Amino acid sequence: MVNGQDALAWIQALSQLLFIAFLIALFLGLNQRIQVYIWTRDIRSKLVILEGMAEEARRRTLDYLARNNAKSPESLLNKIVDFFVIEPVSIEPTDIIRRLDHLVNIRIARFREEFEKAMPSSDLVTRSRAEVSAEITSALTLIQRIVKHYLLLGEKTRNWILIMQLQLLMPQILRIADSYRRALNDFLAGYPIGDSAGPLVALKLSNFSSNWVEVEHDTVVTDVDFEGRKLILVKARGPASTVGKPGTAVEKIVSELTSKGVKPSLLLTIDAALKLEGEESGVTAEGVGAAIGDIGPEKIRFERVAAEHKIPLRALIIKMSLEEAIQAMNKKIYEGVEKAVARAREIILTETKPGDVVVVAGIGNTNGVGQ
Amino acid sequence: MVTQTTNPLEWLQPLLLIVIMGILLLLLLRQTMMLSRAGEAYSKVQRVVTLVACGDKVEARPFKEGDYVGRVLGDCGEGRQARIVGIYSEEVALEKPR
Numbered sequence: 132m133v134n135g136q137d138a139l140a141w142i143q144a145l146s147q148l149l150f151i152a153f154l155i156a157l158f159l160g161l162n163q164r165i166q167v168y169i170w171t172r173d174i175r176s177k178l179v180i181l182e183g184m185a186e187e188a189r190r191r192t193l194d195y196l197a198r199n200n201a202k203s204p205e206s207l208l209n210k211i212v213d214f215f216v217i218e219p220v221s222i223e224p225t226d227i228i229r230r231l232d233h234l235v236n237i238r239i240a241r242f243r244e245e246f247e248k249a250m251p252s253s254d255l256v257t258r259s260r261a262e263v264s265a266e267i268t269s270a271l272t273l274i275q276r277i278v279k280h281y282l283l284l285g286e287k288t289r290n291w292i293l294i295m296q297l298q299l300l301m302p303q304i305l306r307i308a309d310s311y312r313r314a315l316n317d318f319l320a321g322y323p324i325g326d327s328a329g330p331l332v333a334l335k336l337s338n339f340s341s342n343w344v345e346v347e348h349d350t351v352v353t354d355v356d357f358e359g360r361k362l363i364l365v366k367a368r369g370p371a372s373t374v375g376k377p378g379t380a381v382e383k384i385v386s387e388l389t390s391k392g393v394k395p396s397l398l399l400t401i402d403a404a405l406k407l408e409g410e411e412s413g414v415t416a417e418g419v420g421a422a423i424g425d426i427g428p429e430k431i432r433f434e435r436v437a438a439e440h441k442i443p444l445r446a447l448i449i450k451m452s453l454e455e456a457i458q459a460m461n462k463k464i465y466e467g468v469e470k471a472v473a474r475a476r477e478i479i480l481t482e483t484k485p486g487d488v489v490v491v492a493g494i495g496n497t498n499g500v501g502q
Numbered sequence: 503m504v505t506q507t508t509n510p511l512e513w514l515q516p517l518l519l520i521v522i523m524g525i526l527l528l529l530l531l532r533q534t535m536m537l538s539r540a541g542e543a544y545s546k547v548q549r550v551v552t553l554v555a556c557g558d559k560v561e562a563r564p565f566k567e568g569d570y571v572g573r574v575l576g577d578c579g580e581g582r583q584a585r586i587v588g589i590y591s592e593e594v595a596l597e598k599p600r
Contacts, residue, residue, distance in 0.1 A: 139513070142515075142516040143516065146515055146519045149519070317591075320550075320565075320567075321568070322550055322565065322589060323570075323571055323589050323590075331571060334571060334572055339572055339585060339587070369571075369572070370570035370571075458591075459548065459550060459590070459591035460589065460591065461591050461592070461593075462591075462592055464590070465588055468588075499569075499570045499571060500570065500571045500572065501570045501571060501572035501573055
């Protein structure tokens with residue numbers, strides 16, 4: 132029979148043995164292996180969520196396409212999901228904007244053509260929503276593929292730094308992916324999104340004018356009288372999901388005005404802008420420059436036309452997070468829109484005089500905001 | 503005669519081992535629970551409101567399919583037209599299942 136002293140001696144011997152074994156294992160990298168195992172498990176579980184999101188987006192997009200009698204929706208979606216644009220050569224910057232603009236235009240035309248071919252009986256709004264939902268599916272699929280790629284690469288090359296970085300980034304990646312997932316619902320439902328703040332301000336400044344005309348691809352313009360000034364308002368054509376070509380439209384308008392001997396006194400751009408963490412959503416701020424978040428071709432047009440004709444280029448922004456920008460417009464952003472309308476009027480009144488011409492561009496995706 | 507004396511500190515080492523193993527087990531459980539909860543944070547419910555204006559009067563109603571800002575809804579009396587002037591979402595708190 133084992134008495135208390137023997138049991139104690141055994142426990143002590145065992146614990147010392149365990150301690151020594153643990154110490155040796157530590158020098159052999161056991162701690163890292165355990166840590167990598169926990170990180171990998173964590174990434175894998177989140178990857179399952181990402182795959183689920185991509186799959187759900189795919190299913191919803193296919194449903195939407197089928198509901199709107201699209202021809203071979205599966206092959207159309209596969210084509211869009213794997214579509215890519217190769218950036219122009221940047222080590223030779225000469226005419227890079229022209230080349231980039233050309234590539235962007237080709238991409239827009241290709242997408243439009245594909246959807247027109249597949250959905251000939253649908254209207255523009257339905258087609259634009261199908262296009263956006265396919266793009267969201269593409270984004271979610273890409274996120275999931277990239278995460279999987281780095282996880283497998285990290286495991287294959289036993290690169291624990293890569294796995295650690297990926298694990299640390301996973302909450303942020305998941306947050307972005309979830310924003311896209313929720314954005315898909317909001318786009319398909321036709322809600323104005325946070326990024327629609329700019330076009331909504333332009334629409335409110337027009338006092339819901341009914342004489343909007345298309346001046347450029349998916350971009351409309353109207354003019355209204357405001358305290359003796361002529362306001363020329365530009366926005367994307369809604370309520371379809373599009374950003375239009377506001378830079379090209381404004382360039383065209385200013386060229387036409389100056390050819391008639393009229394020089395605008397002010398060029399005001401209004402857009403949604405990303406806030407910093409800790410800042411309030413829906414807060415407005417003003418500054419100088421072109422408030423437009425495109426990759427270059429449209430923004431440079433504002434700058435060029437303003438510099439060429441020496442027109443003051445002013446910017447008014449409505450602050451929001453990335454999630455808020457692509458999801459249904461919330462009350463704070465809507466209140467920010469009201470504040471931006473008041474602030475835009477204030478800027479126009481203080482910086483121009485009666486009889487002046489002012490060009491105002493409401494920048495952003497006009498989903499759910501008509502004219 | 504040999505007398506056996508027991509040192510109370512002799513039990514400290516196995517006790518410490520048990521405590522450490524207990525803590526490790528708890529940490530492992532916490533990690534597992536965190537993983538299973540990863541997808542739960544992403545379920546908020548939102549209500550979308552449409553603002554309809556008739557002259558100076560603005561009324562809020564639930565969003566209907568086909569609504570968009572700027573849409574004219576028709577005559578609302580005295581020759582005025584009802585128009586959608588705003589659409590925004592509000593978050594609704596979820597009731598916990600009993």
